[in-house]
Amino acid sequence: MAGRPAAATVSIRRLALLVALPLLALWVVHLFSQQYGTAMPDQVLRLTEARVLRGDARDPAQVPGVLPGIRVPAGPPSTEPAASAVVSRPLNPTATPTPMPSTIPSTPAVPLAPGHVVALPVQVHDTDAPGPLWFAIDFRLDRAAEAPYWLVIQHRPAATVYLDGQLIATSSPGSGYAAEDEDDLAQRGLLLAGRRLQVSIPPAMLPAGEHRLSLRLARPGFEGAGLSAPLLGPSGQIRALQEGRRFWQVIRVTTALAGLVIGAFMLMVSLALRQEWLYGVTGLFCLCTALLLSPYLLNGALFPAPWWRVVLDLADVISKAGLLFLVARLSGVGARWPEKMAVAYLVLGIVIDGAAAFLGWSWTDFHHPWPWWALGSRAMVLGAATVLAARAALATPRRAPLVGACAVALSAWVWLYVSWFALVLSRQMSVVDLNVVGHAVLIAIAGVALQRRFVGSLRDEAMARIRLEQALDARTRELQDRWEDLQDSERKRSAAQERERLLQEMHDGLGSQLVTARLCAERGVPSQSLVEQLDECIREMRLTVDALAVTDGDLTLLLANLRHRMAPRLQDAGLELDWQLTDVPLLPTLRGTGGRELIRIVQEALSNVIHHADATRVRFSTRVDEARGQVLLSIVDNGRGMAADLRQGNGLRGMRRRAERISAEIDWRSPEEAPVEGGTELLLRLPLRVGP
Secondary structure, eight states: TTHHHHHHHHHHHHHHHHHHHHHHHHHHHHHHHHHHHHHOOOOEEEOOOOEEEEOOSSSSSSTTSTTTTOOOOOOOOOOHHHHHHOOOOOOOOOOOOOSSSGGSSSSOOSOOOOOOESSSEEEEOTOOSOOOEEEEEEESSSSOOSSSSEEEEESSSEEEEEEEEEEEEOOOOOOOGGGGGGHHHHHTTTOOEEEEEEEOOOOGGSEEEEEEEEEOOOOOOTEEEEEEEEEEEHHHHHHHHHHHHHHHHHHHHHHHHHHHHHHHHHHHHHHHHHOHHHHHHHHHHHHHHHTTHHHHHSSSOOOOOHHHHHHHHHHHHHHHHHHHHHHHHHTSOOSHHHHHHHHHHHHHHHHHHHHHHHOOOSSTTTTSSHHHHHHHHHHHHHHHHHHHHHHHTTTOOOOOHHHHHHHHHHHHHHHHHHHHIIIIITTTOOOOHHHHHHHHHHHHHHHHHHHHHHHHHOOOOOOOHHHHHHHHHHHHHHHHHHHHHHHHHHHHHHHHHHHHHHHHIIIIIIIEEEEHHHHHHHHOOHHHHHHHHHHHHHHHHHHHHHHOOOBOHHHHHHHHHHHHHHHHHHHHHTOOEEOOOOOOOGGGGTTTTHHHHHHHHHHHHHHHIOOOOOOOOEEEEEEETTTEEEEEEEEEEOOOOOOOOOOOOOHHHHHHHHHHHTTOOOEEEEOOSSSSSOOEEHHHHHHHHOSO
16 A cells, blocks of 8 residues: 555656656746847847849949949839838837748748839749849838947848948959858848858948948859848847857758658668558658758759748648657557547547648638638647656656657747747747757657667567577577487487397397207217208307497408308318409498498308309409499309299398398309309399498
């Protein structure tokens, strides 16, 4: 019972951390953004409108409207504001950027004709401006400058800048990229072949009142022309603004690239391993999150209106639905309602938000029902994801679910923070678009999850390999033990069989001869006959011992021992022995007890010659038949030959069985090279190698 209060205490602590840590992190990010934000300082002007002037001369005096007081010649009426009414003012410090930057125009809405006013930044194709371009930018200072001002312009290609008709800066076509261009990443973005021009203006040139900046861009090349919104303000405030923008832009670039790399890697993994489809969902989530940050990095839309906003709004819907689906899957929730909710929101969001983006409905027009749906549906999805992540973190003592739940909660709080102050309470509080923080923590969690999954897979593979090696070693030892047992059993069985055969042969051979000798002794036969019987027993015993002594398969040695033992008997029988043996290799079939089988075959053959052939000569010869892989042993006598109606008795059948035991072939035939007619040849074919 004491364990329950302790578990409840731990759950309360983890719940407090889940609530306090995301809010504390949001507060820290808020303070940091106010210190290093992108909101314009009070004295910094961001000049966002420019008037296109006619003329391609280098001298500004030859271009009407470049110098103050020079008016544009009369021409056809235009619906654009008059030149004298075009005044750029400082950005209201209470104004806030919209979280959906795709609604901000980045290309001119009117043709590049003299007298027309365009919004900055502007990008111009080479086909839209065949010659140089002149721009006039009017601004007003309420009080005279007291310190040096900085003018920062991003342009392409070469530019010449005049202030109230006085030349203040120029960039040559070959000046190229400078290292200080990195100081204005927020303005430069991915502007190809762009240059940054930073001009220090003394206070004497900036009294209170109306002023005009005149800019001449050289004829656009194949990469076109571009001009950013110039920034004008005290050098200290411009420097602080650039530092803040550089910080947030680095975070955006890092987050977008990380999401792109992680998402592409997970998609490739899911394509390679179809069963790992959850990697594909995570990869799509990361890619959509990276796509939402692209408007901050690109100077213009990738697709013409309204399709670029459609793409961004649908990416936002897919990322929110993917977050809920992934949290539901990874948190181990048994219920299916979170996944069904994610799918339902995805389907409705694609239809409703896609239509809203195509029709151009505003995010801040709350007289229309769509913003309520957009913000409300996203709030429900993020809230459900936060609750599921919190439940998973409270259900386990591990730290990883707690960190993941804090990341999801922080992302939800950041989204709520930006949406409330930037959309609902617009112009009530200066905030930077902190959505990058929410995106960054989610991509980081996805990257950490990928790293943990990858490392876990490697660890599991290593452990599986270790377990497999251990099981293989155990199985090898088991098989080795069984093999040794089998070998021991086979040796015992072979020994038992050999003993049985040896006893049988001694019983049939030596035993029968000893019994015969005993009977002769009992009957009182002459001592000479008894001695002969005993000599026969001794020869039989010695032949057996000799055969068992030769175990390496040496055919010549076996036959030599047989000749030595049988010579007296052959001599007594009046047989002349013709010995024509050649060198032959060792025969594996005669190893062990095979030699004894061969000796018994030859002994039986000689016995038949002595008792039945009436021969006077016996020839032994050997030769090697390499073609057939055999050694041929031939025993030829010059006796009366084989009977036509020869019937095999026990002796011949026993010889054939012994030949089969040593994998040999035995045959009886008339000798092919006998000097006289008659005689018998016993041909024994012994294999050089033993087959498998």
